[in-house]
Amino acid sequence: MHSKPLLAAASVAGILLLAGCASLTDGLHDVHTEAFVDRDAAEAGWVGVAVPDWLPADATEIRTTATNDETNAVIAVTSDDDPIGCETAQRVSLPFDGRYGGIDDGDGLPEEVLRCGPYEVVAVEGGWLGWFTATEAGQTPDDL
Numbered sequence: 001m002h003s004k005p006l007l008a009a010a011s012v013a014g015i016l017l018l019a020g021c022a023s024l025t026d027g028l029h030d031v032h033t034e035a036f037v038d039r040d041a042a043e044a045g046w047v048g049v050a051v052p053d054w055l056p057a058d059a060t061e062i063r064t065t066a067t068n069d070e071t072n073a074v075i076a077v078t079s080d081d082d083p084i085g086c087e088t089a090q091r092v093s094l095p096f097d098g099r100y101g102g103i104d105d106g107d108g109l110p111e112e113v114l115r116c117g118p119y120e121v122v123a124v125e126g127g128w129l130g131w132f133t134a135t136e137a138g139q140t141p142d143d144l
Contacts, residue, residue, distance in 0.1 A: 030069075031097070036062040049073075049142045054116030054130065056081035061127075065097050071134035073141065075119075076100035078127040089115035093133035100129055118144035 036042040039059045043051050048070045055062065056079040066073035074095040091113045101124055114121040118141045121130035132141045 031065050031067050033063070033065045035064075038062070049140050052117065052119055052130065052141065053085055054083040054114075054119055054121060056083060056128070059127075063100060065099060066132075067096070069138065070140040070142075071138065072096035073132045074100055075130045076124070076127065077130075083114055083116050083121050083128055083130070086114035086116040086121060088112055089120075091120055093120060093131070095129070095131040096133065117141070 032047060034045065034047055036045060037060060039051075039055055039057060039062070042055065042059070042062045046064075048066055048068075052075065055075075055077060058081045059077040059079045061078040062075065063077075064073060064075045074097050089112070091109060091111055094109065109122060116130065119130045119132050121128050134140070
């Protein structure tokens with residue numbers, strides 16, 4: 001009789017535990033992860049470097065993981081709009097972390113991407129996946 005509320009509570013606890021796992025292991029891997037509901041929230045709370053200019057104005061569900069020294073970053077956004085200020089170019093790197101797709105999910109990445117300032121960006125279902133990979137020691141997106 002009381003099993004449904006207990007099961008629901010256990011499910012919620014399990015979801016919270018799983019959601020917190022990334023942040024718990026981030027410290028072990030020298031990365032930090034943030035999530036923002038929209039671009040305004042991202043501009044107010046972005047950590048480490050400036051908010052990427054390429055983020056569409058309608059971007060929501062913005063998730064980012066970056067190395068603590070900001071030499072690698074991966075960003076996933078939900079958006080119907082195109083990234084801002086981008087040009088088509090050959091892909092030169094891969095996202096350093098596959099938690100938002102592009103590596104571990106088997107989708108692969110195209111040889112041609114959007115070059116959005118120092119970021120490479122590709123369309124994914126419902127939005128965009130972008131990443132920055134330093135080409136010199138200590139380089140961050142703000143340096144380019």
